[in-house]
Amino acid sequence: SSELTQDPAVSVALGQTVRITCQGDSLTNYHASWYQQKPGRAPVLVVYGQDNRPSGIPDRFSGSTSGNTASLTITGTQAEDEADYYCNSRDSSDDHWMFGGGTKLTVL
Amino acid sequence: QLQLQESGPGLVKPSETLSLTCSVSGDSISTSTYYWGWVRQPPGEGLEWIGSIFYSGNTYYNPSLKSRVSMSVDTSKNQISLKLRSVTAADTSVYYCARHSTSNRVGWFAPWGQGTLVTVSS
Numbered sequence: 001s002s003e004l005t006q007d008p009a010v011s012v013a014l015g016q017t018v019r020i021t022c023q024g025d026s027l028t029n030y031h032a033s034w035y036q037q038k039p040g041r042a043p044v045l046v047v048y049g050q051d052n053r054p055s056g057i058p059d060r061f062s063g064s065t066s067g068n069t070a071s072l073t074i075t076g077t078q079a080e081d082e083a084d085y086y087c088n089s090r091d092s093s094d095d096h097w098m099f100g101g102g103t104k105l106t107v108l
Numbered sequence: 109q110l111q112l113q114e115s116g117p118g119l120v121k122p123s124e125t126l127s128l129t130c131s132v133s134g135d136s137i138s139t140s141t142y143y144w145g146w147v148r149q150p151p152g153e154g155l156e157w158i159g160s161i162f163y164s165g166n167t168y169y170n171p172s173l174k175s176r177v178s179m180s181v182d183t184s185k186n187q188i189s190l191k192l193r194s195v196t197a198a199d200t201s202v203y204y205c206a207r208h209s210t211s212n213r214v215g216w217f218a219p220w221g222q223g224t225l226v227t228v229s230s
Contacts, residue, residue, distance in 0.1 A: 033216035035155070042204055043147075043155065045218035049211070054218060086155050090215055095168045097208075097215060099147075099155040 002026045002091045004100035011106040012077045020072045020103045022087030029092040032070035034063060037084045037102075046085075047072055074105075082107040110134040112205050112221035120199075120228050126192040130205030130221060131185070138163045138183040145208035145217055146179065146190045148201035156201075160208045161188055195228045202226075 004024040012018035022032055031050060035043035045054050047063035060075045070089070074081055087100040116128035130144065137144065145160040159169035161179040169177050176193045192199060202225050206217040 029213065031214040033214065035217070037155075042220040042223050043217070044220070045216055048216035049214040088155075088157070088215070088217065094171065096170055097145075097157045097160070099157060102154040 002093065002098065004032075004087055004089060004098055006085075006087060006100040006103045008101070009104045009106065011108055012074070013108050014079060015076055017073065017075045018077055018105065020074075020085050020105065022070045022072075022089075022100045023068055024089065024100075025068055026089050026092040026098075027065060027068045027070050030090045031065060032063065032087045032089045034061075034070075034072045035086045035088065036081075037086065043086065077105075077107055079107050081105065110207065110219055112207070112219060114203060114205050114221045114224040116203075116224060116226070118225060118227060120195055120226060121230050122196055122228055123194055126190075126195050126199060126226055126228070128190045128203055128205075128224065128226070130188045130190070132187065132207075135207075136183075137181060137186050137188065140207075143208035143210065144181075144188045145206050146188075147204045147206060147217065147220075148199075149204070149223075150198075150201045158190065158192075158203075197228050200226065200228045 033048035037043040046061045051063045086102045111133045113131045120126045143160040146158040161167045178191045180189045202223040204223045206220040
């Protein structure tokens with residue numbers, strides 16, 4: 001079966017732009033959704049599909065896909081964006097869903 | 109406003125069955141067009157999808173857990189349930205329920221319940 005691969009950790013300077021990536025064969029057929037999780041809290045959906053944001057999510061969060069890689073971009077990163085980020089997508093050969101291993105974002 | 113709340117024992121003995129319930133408020137499970145999913149997270153680790161269920165009872169499960177998992181819906185109580193059999197310490201996790209939406213070539217989980225920690229220990 002497929003899997004989704006994320007970098008374990010990424011850092012960004014306050015106010016700068018950061019891209020968090022998620023790689024997997026299934027992403028050539030299915031879009032990713034992205035979740036932000038802060039310590040001790042439930043995950044929160046921040047981006048899904050081509051580039052859709054739920055209401056209440058700032059427009060500095062955006063999503064894109066190229067080939068087998070999905071990306072979550074945060075433009076003008078704020079201190080409150082420091083969190084773990086997970087991608088999720090469907091396995092293209094089976095009826096199941098999977099999460100990436102997560103990326104810990106540190107805002108410097 | 110849609111809200112989900114997990115409930116169940118916080119401690120389960122090895123080899124026994126973990127049973128959790130997710131109570132949904134703000135939307136009717138039986139009239140919605142969404143699936144309802146369970147996701148777990150071992151302490152300090154990442155997220156793992158367990159399975160999803162439609163109000164009609166149609167389910168699909170993570171292949172790695174399929175032999176031990178069952179999910180059900182109680183439309184009269186607006187609840188979904190999770191059972192995980194023959195648990196071991198590796199099943200110790202925070203268990204979340206979430207509404208699972210699917211559309212053309214994409215799916216997403218939102219909103220999520222607050223999660224409930226289940227520890228497997230004798």
